[in-house]
Every structure is written in structure tokens, then in C-alpha cells.
Amino acid sequence: MRLPPLNPLRVFEVVARTHSLTAAAAELHVTQSAVSRQIAVLENYLGVELITREHRGVALTRKGEAYARHIKPALGAIADATDLTMRDTTQGALRVITYTTFAGKWLVPRLHDFKRLHPNIEIKVSTSVSTVDFDHDQADVAVQYGDGQWPRLQADLLFEDEFEPICSPHYLERADRHLDRTEDLLRHRLLVSHYRRADWEDWLSATGLTACAQSAERMTFSTSLLTWQAAMDGLGLAIGQTALLHSELAAGLIVRPFHRPVRRTKGHYLIRPKVQRESRKVRAFRDWLLAGTREAREAMSRQ
Incomplete structure (x- = not known):
């Protein structure tokens, strides 16, 4: 598979759509000279001229028009796939996987407090005794028992x-x-x-x-x-x-x-993928859970 450098490709798509280096620079939040350099990189890679500069902006060459026509659907598909992937982790219900014991004895009896603080965040709780696999399990976060050392995961101690x-x-x-x-x-x-x-x-x-x-x-x-x-x-x-x-x-x-x-x-930990956009719902649940378990530990120490 032969792919051109993707950043110059994105810059060219904006220039082809706006027919203006100035407008493209404003949309991309870069300078006009940076846009020109990216177009030159793409032209050198392809070995063809893509645009010509005119008094009132830029015009696409014949090959530039054909190239823009072909790459536009591909970039649109990439944008759609990116939006879908990001929306899956940042929108919708917060999906929690935990053990039945933790859910029944700690989490569920306190969920009314979380809903009071965050009424707009829907929560879906499921239980499993298996080790969570975020690549396959439908989960944003999980509560697991272990030593806190999981590859590719962030872990916060809840209870020893x-x-x-x-x-x-x-x-x-x-x-x-x-x-x-x-x-x-x-x-x-x-x-x-x-x-x-x-x-x-x-x-x-x-x-x-x-x-x-x-x-x-x-x-x-x-x-x-x-x-x-x-x-x-x-x-x-x-x-x-x-x-x-x-x-x-x-x-x-x-x-x-x-x-x-x-x-x-060992202990119970809240875990989530390291490489994950920390959405508002995950951050809110993590902060609430850590505060609640800290209070519970302090109360136990006074008994």
C-alpha cells in the first residue's frame, strides 16, 4: 500500500475545498507559509503540480482536481471512523465491569449518591469473575482484584x-x-x-x-x-x-x-486503558469512587 504523507494530504484537501491559502491557513490554525510548504511536500512526493497561484487565490491543476476528487471520500471515511471510535468511548452510558461481591456490597448501595451528583450520566453495571479484556469486553472501566500491575492499564487502589x-x-x-x-x-x-x-x-x-x-x-x-x-x-x-x-x-x-x-x-483496583481519551463520565466516576472508598477506609480505621 502506497500512501503519501498524511499531514500534507489533509492540508491539500482544505486548499482544494477553499481555493485559498489564506482560508486554509485559518482553518488549520497555521501560517500561510506553512500551508505552502505542506503543498510543496505533497507535490514533490507525487511528482506533479497540484495547484497554481492566481491573483485572487489558487486554482487546481487538472491533475490536482482529479486527485482532490479521489481523496475527498477517503478522508471523509477516515473522519467518520475517527468520530465513531471517539464517540464510543466518550458518549453513551458509562459501562462498568466488576465482581458480584463488590457490586452488591459496595457499589450498588452507593450509586444513588453518584446519580445525585451526576444525573445525566447513565451507568451500566455488569459482573464477571474473569479478568477484563478492554479489547473485547464492552467496558469503560472495571474493578479488579490484583497487585495493581496490569500491562497497558491504569490502576487506582480502592481497598487493600x-x-x-x-x-x-x-x-x-x-x-x-x-x-x-x-x-x-x-x-x-x-x-x-x-x-x-x-x-x-x-x-x-x-x-x-x-x-x-x-x-x-x-x-x-x-x-x-x-x-x-x-x-x-x-x-x-x-x-x-x-x-x-x-x-x-x-x-x-x-x-x-x-x-x-x-x-x-493485593487489593481491589479501578482499572482502565492507559491509551484512552479520559471522558467526562470516566473522570467523574473515578473521582467519586476514589473519594468514597477513601472515606470508607477512614471509617473502618476508627472502628
């Missing part, structure tokens, strides 16, 4: 991954009647989330309590939401991500019987 056992107050009160020490709770039923099934072993190992739970019954659920609901309903002990359970802890629906949180080096 801090977790510890939780249960309902009634369950703890009932169990306390028969326990000599809090660690004996670990001999009873442990509730396990399928996608975070390593949490129990990691917490037990970090706190030196692995031996206490060796004989415990395990009950597994497909999601953390179901696991935490089972804990609130008094079925046993679950591992909770404290950042996502702030409301339940504040309301007394669940308690932390051990008060021994364990923190990983």
Missing part, C-alpha cells in the same frame, strides 16, 4: 485486601456459653467461599491457629455474598473482607470475634 473471621452476634453469643476460649470457635462450622477458598488457610496460617480448625466442618458456597449471608443467618464462621462489610459491621449484623485481621499485598 484485609480479611478475618465474621459471624452473627447471636451465633457468637450462643457459642460462648460452651467455649473456654474464643479460638474454640474454629472447631465448629467454617463457611467457605468458592472463589476465595484459600482465605481460611491463609488466615489460620498467619495467626498460628491452623491446629485449632483441623477438625472443623466446612460448608462451601459459590460466592462470597452467599457465604456472608450464611454467616449473618447463624450458620457458622465465615471469612469477611472488612472493607466490603463496613455497613453490616456498623449496623451490628455481624461481628469480628477475633479482631485479628490479615492483610495481603
Whole structure:
């Protein structure tokens, strides 16, 4: 494919349309001499004269007219494709992909606040446990779990991954009647989330309590939401991500019987492509989300 230098081509299209170096310079926000230089570059590349200078402007040569007639539809198609590509990322609904747990426990309960601040921004939330692929997934931003190091992506930390056992107050009160020490709770039923099934072993190992739970019954659920609901309903002990359970802890629906949180080096991040025009809707959502998660972290630190 043989293509001429594109900037001179764009300059020639404007000159051919306006029949004036002065008008072309004004439209392109450059000097008239810069327009002349670009036309000369194109003529030298093609080896033909495209315009002739006249007293009242410029005229196209026969070859210049034919060339302009052929390139105009091509440049129009490029302009249309560019507009469509940019409109896809800057206009329309803000598309967010996240985990069901984050959506259910943090994002959705607070979306009314975002809509109050930005009533004209439509939001579409979808959930997935797979790693987002912005080349194929219909998403402007995503909330993902990881170490913050994703190629080609910008990442803002929302919450560090801090977790510890939780249960309902009634369950703890009932169990306390028969326990000599809090660690004996670990001999009873442990509730396990399928996608975070390593949490129990990691917490037990970090706190030196692995031996206490060796004989415990395990009950597994497909999601953390179901696991935490089972804990609130008094079925046993679950591992909770404290950042996502702030409301339940504040309301007394669940308690932390051990008060021994364990923190990983990973966390939840807001991610988006590095090479992306930062639209108003993305900027507004990012600022709102970072402010909200910062406030939540500060509130948790005071508990």
C-alpha cells in the first residue's frame, strides 16, 4: 500500500475545498507559509503540480482536481471512523465491569449518591469473575482484584485486601456459653467461599491457629455474598473482607470475634486503558469512587 504523507494530504484537501491559502491557513490554525510548504511536500512526493497561484487565490491543476476528487471520500471515511471510535468511548452510558461481591456490597448501595451528583450520566453495571479484556469486553472501566500491575492499564487502589473471621452476634453469643476460649470457635462450622477458598488457610496460617480448625466442618458456597449471608443467618464462621462489610459491621449484623485481621499485598483496583481519551463520565466516576472508598477506609480505621 502506497500512501503519501498524511499531514500534507489533509492540508491539500482544505486548499482544494477553499481555493485559498489564506482560508486554509485559518482553518488549520497555521501560517500561510506553512500551508505552502505542506503543498510543496505533497507535490514533490507525487511528482506533479497540484495547484497554481492566481491573483485572487489558487486554482487546481487538472491533475490536482482529479486527485482532490479521489481523496475527498477517503478522508471523509477516515473522519467518520475517527468520530465513531471517539464517540464510543466518550458518549453513551458509562459501562462498568466488576465482581458480584463488590457490586452488591459496595457499589450498588452507593450509586444513588453518584446519580445525585451526576444525573445525566447513565451507568451500566455488569459482573464477571474473569479478568477484563478492554479489547473485547464492552467496558469503560472495571474493578479488579490484583497487585495493581496490569500491562497497558491504569490502576487506582480502592481497598487493600484485609480479611478475618465474621459471624452473627447471636451465633457468637450462643457459642460462648460452651467455649473456654474464643479460638474454640474454629472447631465448629467454617463457611467457605468458592472463589476465595484459600482465605481460611491463609488466615489460620498467619495467626498460628491452623491446629485449632483441623477438625472443623466446612460448608462451601459459590460466592462470597452467599457465604456472608450464611454467616449473618447463624450458620457458622465465615471469612469477611472488612472493607466490603463496613455497613453490616456498623449496623451490628455481624461481628469480628477475633479482631485479628490479615492483610495481603493485593487489593481491589479501578482499572482502565492507559491509551484512552479520559471522558467526562470516566473522570467523574473515578473521582467519586476514589473519594468514597477513601472515606470508607477512614471509617473502618476508627472502628
